[in-house]
Amino acid sequence: MSARRTGVADRPIGVFDSGVGGLTVLRALQARLPHERFVYLGDTARLPYGTKSAATVVRYALQAADALVGRGVKALVVACNTASAVALPAMTERYGGLPLVGVVEPGADAALAATRSGCIAVIGTEATVRGGAYQRAITARRPGARVRAAACQLFVALAEEGWTDGPIARHAAERYLRPLLQARGVLPRADTLVLGCTHFPMLRAVIREVAGAGVVIVDSAATTAAAVHRLLRERGLLARAGRPARPGGSGRAAALQLLATDGAARFAAVGGRFLGRPIQPREVELIDL
Amino acid sequence: MSARRTGVADRPIGVFDSGVGGLTVLRALQARLPHERFVYLGDTARLPYGTKSAATVVRYALQAADALVGRGVKALVVACNTASAVALPAMTERYGGLPLVGVVEPGADAALAATRSGCIAVIGTEATVRGGAYQRAITARRPGARVRAAACQLFVALAEEGWTDGPIARHAAERYLRPLLQARGVLPRADTLVLGCTHFPMLRAVIREVAGAGVVIVDSAATTAAAVHRLLRERGLLARAGRPARPGGSGRAAALQLLATDGAARFAAVGGRFLGRPIQPREVELIDL
Numbered sequence: 038m039s040a041r042r043t044g045v046a047d048r049p050i051g052v053f054d055s056g057v058g059g060l061t062v063l064r065a066l067q068a069r070l071p072h073e074r075f076v077y078l079g080d081t082a083r084l085p086y087g088t089k090s091a092a093t094v095v096r097y098a099l100q101a102a103d104a105l106v107g108r109g110v111k112a113l114v115v116a117c118n119t120a121s122a123v124a125l126p127a128m129t130e131r132y133g134g135l136p137l138v139g140v141v142e143p144g145a146d147a148a149l150a151a152t153r154s155g156c157i158a159v160i161g162t163e164a165t166v167r168g169g170a171y172q173r174a175i176t177a178r179r180p181g182a183r184v185r186a187a188a189c190q191l192f193v194a195l196a197e198e199g200w201t202d203g204p205i206a207r208h209a210a211e212r213y214l215r216p217l218l219q220a221r222g223v224l225p226r227a228d229t230l231v232l233g234c235t236h237f238p239m240l241r242a243v244i245r246e247v248a249g250a251g252v253v254i255v256d257s258a259a260t261t262a263a264a265v266h267r268l269l270r271e272r273g274l275l276a277r278a279g280r281p282a283r284p285g286g287s288g289r290a291a292a293l294q295l296l297a298t299d300g301a302a303r304f305a306a307v308g309g310r311f312l313g314r315p316i317q318p319r320e321v322e323l324i325d326l
Numbered sequence: 327m328s329a330r331r332t333g334v335a336d337r338p339i340g341v342f343d344s345g346v347g348g349l350t351v352l353r354a355l356q357a358r359l360p361h362e363r364f365v366y367l368g369d370t371a372r373l374p375y376g377t378k379s380a381a382t383v384v385r386y387a388l389q390a391a392d393a394l395v396g397r398g399v400k401a402l403v404v405a406c407n408t409a410s411a412v413a414l415p416a417m418t419e420r421y422g423g424l425p426l427v428g429v430v431e432p433g434a435d436a437a438l439a440a441t442r443s444g445c446i447a448v449i450g451t452e453a454t455v456r457g458g459a460y461q462r463a464i465t466a467r468r469p470g471a472r473v474r475a476a477a478c479q480l481f482v483a484l485a486e487e488g489w490t491d492g493p494i495a496r497h498a499a500e501r502y503l504r505p506l507l508q509a510r511g512v513l514p515r516a517d518t519l520v521l522g523c524t525h526f527p528m529l530r531a532v533i534r535e536v537a538g539a540g541v542v543i544v545d546s547a548a549t550t551a552a553a554v555h556r557l558l559r560e561r562g563l564l565a566r567a568g569r570p571a572r573p574g575g576s577g578r579a580a581a582l583q584l585l586a587t588d589g590a591a592r593f594a595a596v597g598g599r600f601l602g603r604p605i606q607p608r609e610v611e612l613i614d615l
Contacts, residue, residue, distance in 0.1 A: 205497045
């Protein structure tokens with residue numbers, strides 16, 4: 038019996054992030070997969086993951102994934118770069134059969150498709166950069182590729198504060214990116230810059246301005262959405278177009294369930310900027326992990 | 327039998343913060359009370375508290391306090407503004423007899439001692455400002471006082487990144503402080519500025535520059551240390567000068583125990599800037615809460 042006939046295909050897709058940043062990935066998923074329902078979980082009580090140890094991130098990520106799996110999701114998207122970078126092996130081990138997509142590998146694929154010089158720069162949180170997952174994913178695919186990485190912690194605070202343009206964002210981008218992108222000795226300038234944190238697309242304009250026209254900016258949201266689409270299609274798990282809305286829901290509301298571990302008001306206020314549409318606090322269900 | 331004769335006075339003082347910011351308060355305590363031993367607990371796995379709901383902060387603060395009380399501390403200093411602002415009543419209820427000092431009330435006292443116009447500005451995290459604890463503490467003491475408050479989230483990231491001077495810190499200070507400090511209608515300019523977050527003393531120079539010479543800057547670390555000193559003296563709980571070091575320890579190492587819930591390496595690297603002396607990762611004991 039196919040997955041579609043057993044009803045698995047009609048289940049929602051679970052999307053997990055440490056907070057609201059993953060809503061940029063959810064937005065790309067909704068655009069790519071308009072017939073799917075989504076359950077998004079932001080672990081806002083324990084964010085940020087980006088400054089925590091790998092062991093703690095793994096523990097938190099498994100708890101969040103358990104909550105989504107408990108809600109019967111048909112696939113799991115780890116929209117958090119830090120969790121993708123350090124917790125994906127543990128999650129694969131725990132949920133062997135479940136389609137599981139992180140943001141690091143699609144980002145690495147997109148970077149390698151974009152680079153001509155083979156020299157790629159990656160920016161992310163402290164934990165993502167320290168963990169080296171992008172570096173490993175890129176050099177595993179193309180051993181000759183050169184990867185430089187830098188942690189840009191202030192970008193997270195700037196995105197959450199909504200200070201995404203103006204002199205503060207520009208000075209911060211210059212301070213982080215100039216040393217990262219310049220030529221070093223015989224090594225050429227990086228020609229591709231991976232935004233290895235879901236907050237960073239909010240600062241895309243200022244990053245573009247500082248990086249200059251010669252650098253391709255890779256944002257893993259769209260490539261992650263494409264990877265999810267491909268995986269669901271391969272497994273016969275794509276939702277049917279025009280499926281009936283769930284009882285009690287209609288339209289966009291039925292198509293998206295928002296869960297957070299703390300602060301519905303803040304989730305709505307800050308998250309709306311990331312999702313690209315206003316979120317009402319009553320749309321956000323608080324859960325314990 | 328006096329507390330001193332039963333040995334209670336020789337116990338350490340517990341200091342609690344959500345992370346490393348409270349090390350600025352610990353530093354003031356060590357300067358004021360050089361004969362005391364301290365146990366400092368930074369709840370680094372769950373920081374920041376400043377963006378979390380009051381209910382969550384109360385739960386986390388009680389768990390942290392339990393851990394310190396379990397280590398036999400003779401007094402508890404809540405060095406975290408957010409926890410002081412929202413969790414002190416719950417902590418007072420749970421640990422009735424224990425000397426308990428937060429940073430908000432000493433800060434309010436210091437602000438009222440400094441102001442001439444009665445118009446006081448307070449800056450802190452989102453949770454501290456939203457909770458209104460400084461506003462209440464100041465107007466409870468002097469009902470005619472005017473209090474304006476603003477959340478300055480980016481200051482936290484700047485302090486942790488070590489970007490405490492230069493154009494980014496100055497632009498951020500201008501953006502936060504100019505609207506807060508200017509005269510509004512018939513109300514005069516605030517003449518006193520309370521640094522209502524333990525991270526903010528790291529940005530004192532740039533805050534001073536933007537606020538101008540006419541504004542007194544109040545940092546609650548020193549006034550909190552004075553309040554702890556006074557309370558211990560009243561209860562006969564001051565440690566004796568020249569008491570013997572604990573077995574197995576000597577000098578400054580025996581006088582301070584550092585606990586964290588995550589990331590000893592980051593605690594040492596970032597915390598050293600706040601404590602004003604280098605911290606070795608092996609000095610930091612990891613505990614679970």
